[in-house]
Amino acid sequence: MMNFSGKSVYKGIAMGKVLLLDKGGEQVKRTHIDDIEAEKKRLEEAIENGKSQLQQLYEKAVKEVGEASAAIFEVHQMMMEDEDYLDAIHNMIESEQINAEFAVAQTGDNFSDMFAAMDDEYMRARSADIKDISNRIVDNLLGKAGMSGDSMEPSIIVADDLSPSETVQMDKEKILAFVTVHGSTNSHTAILARMMNIPALIGVPMNLEEIHSGMVAIVDGVNGEVIFEPDQETCLTAMNKIKDQEEQRLLLESLKGQETITKGGRKIHLYANIGSVSDVGYVLENDAEGIGLFRSEFLYLGRDDFPTEEEQFNAYKTVAQTMGNKKVIIRTLDIGADKQVDYFNLPKEENPAMGYRAIRICLTQTDIFKTQLRALFRAAVYGNISIMYPMIISVNEVRKIKAVVAEVEKELKELGIDYKIPEQGIMIETPAAVLMGDDLAKEVDFFSIGTNDLTQYTLAIDRQNNTLDAFFDSHHPAILKMIQMVVESAHKAGIWAGICGELGADPELTEKFVEMGVDELSVSPSMVLKLRKMIRDMSTTTPDFGR
Amino acid sequence: MKSFDYVITDEVGIHARPAGLLVKEAKKYASKITIKKGEKGAEATKLMALMGLGVKKDDTVTVEVAGDDEDQAVEAIQAFFQQNF
Structure with missing residues (x-):
């Protein structure tokens, strides 16, 4: 069991599996491989999957936010087809006999460093896009589910920080709670969490390396606490609280259609x-x-x-x-x-x-x-x-x-x-x-x-x-x-x-x-x-x- | 080989999306198409290299086209620049 306190922005309780949103901070392990062709084939598949995920994201975004905002996913697809980028990955796999994950991560870092060093602010911002596509390919190689798929089950989102656009991109039906290391109670993510009735804790001093997707966690917005891998007793207490919360919600439901008026008539x-x-x-x-x-x-x-x-x-x-x-x-x-x-x-x-x-x-x-x-x-x-x-x-x-x-x-x-x-x-x-x-x-x-x-x-x-x-x-x-x-x-x-x-x-x-x-x-x-x-x-x- | 110079008028220069479209356009032709800015050059079929040129508004680029279909290619690429950059 791991407990952390944070600032609560919505006083609700949730229990479920963690989905860790890691922005490239994770270290990909370097391993020696013998079958170069098999490794290239794995890479091939991961990239193909990446492109079709991006195509789906693009179509979803066109419907929800319009063509102009969706264009970024089209650009990501094109980046995945870039010859220099792909050549660099293939070369690393061949010459160093290393795993595709490491070759992609390393190449992604090299390319994104190149953009990060440019004197143009717009191009500097593109380094994040390259990290993004590289992470997508690595995730596919590792068989990790991203936020994009429809298959995602309702989860507690754990991240270092969330930008408003990231928050907006998520399927609101599938978010049980937000837990972030950074962020301010007045940030847009906090405002959004309040609007969507989603328990959220920010400023939580947790070490993301100790947290994995799939862990069970309880987010208690009332006490401003998150508990990872809770024991059975804690789970039972949380389930009771969730039940109370549900009853309270039903009580509030009964106020629908009523006037907002004080007993004194104001x-x-x-x-x-x-x-x-x-x-x-x-x-x-x-x-x-x-x-x-x-x-x-x-x-x-x-x-x-x-x-x-x-x-x-x-x-x-x-x-x-x-x-x-x-x-x-x-x-x-x-x-x-x-x-x-x-x-x-x-x-x-x-x-x-x-x-x-x-x-x-x-x-x-x-x-x-x-x-x-x-x-x-x-x-x-x-x-x-x-x-x-x-x-x-x-x-x-x-x-x-x-x-x-x-x-x-x-x-x-x-x-x-x-x-x-x-x-x-x-x-x-x-x-x-x-x-x-x-x-x-x-x-x-x-x-x-x-x-x-x-x-x-x-x-x-x-x-x-x-x-x-x-x-x-x-x-x-x-x-x-x-x-x-x-x-x-x-x-x-x-x-x-x-x-x-x-x-x-x-x-x-x-x-x-x-x-x-x-x-x-x-x-x-x-x-x-x-x-x-x-x-x-x-x-x-x-x-x-x-x- | 054919070539032309072009002064970028687009506010953000050769940015990601139009650069991607340029790649698509360039891939239609067998000719080798190179975009040069000063000392640096990039093949028009390589998105990241193109973006890496860091071409901004008011920059002058030289576009070189060499190959069997260079006549059609240079015309199409020139039109593309006028429309997008």
């Missing part, structure tokens, strides 16, 4: 945050009353060029139609800072979190902004869409936005295109916006507090830096005071105020927020029913703000 609008069209399923499954934050930048990530107006229009329209008359609040583009996209050609910045991002890009490169607004106004005809603008610091910015909105409206009108100008609000996520709340409230239809950025700017703590987690206090009184100020500013001007950051899902603060007069909470879909239960158990009588 109604809260309980919405969900989503990052892609496919997440709408989670929203409906968890019975959220609307979408309080649709992160539109996911339409821009993981591709080579800007999404067209039609692509955006279709995505917004699909969500709006699926949600029927429920509110769908779409946040305009929030690229920059930790979300970088190559084709935006954003300059490197010393301090990207405080740099050229979000509304600052939109108000500078207005053509990008106008395309998105046109798509939004057209989609607004099909449902209950609201628009929200991120990273606002001044009234002047809101006026500039209004000028762009007016231009777009004029163009649509002249072209005779069907459109609707929906309700428009702003994110309150800078201390400046909090302090200017009274003035901003007169200009917009609603406020939505983005607690992640508001906290990082107020406390001057970088949320991507996990060494600062010890200094980070999400319950800092300064933040709570700011939220109170925002709610007061909003109500004074007769508009509503909500919270769409991670803090909105913090059960320890829910009652406080309700008492402060917060009108709307938008949280991960998986938190919706838990919060509904908490709110229904409260006695708060603060009058419901008329909306």
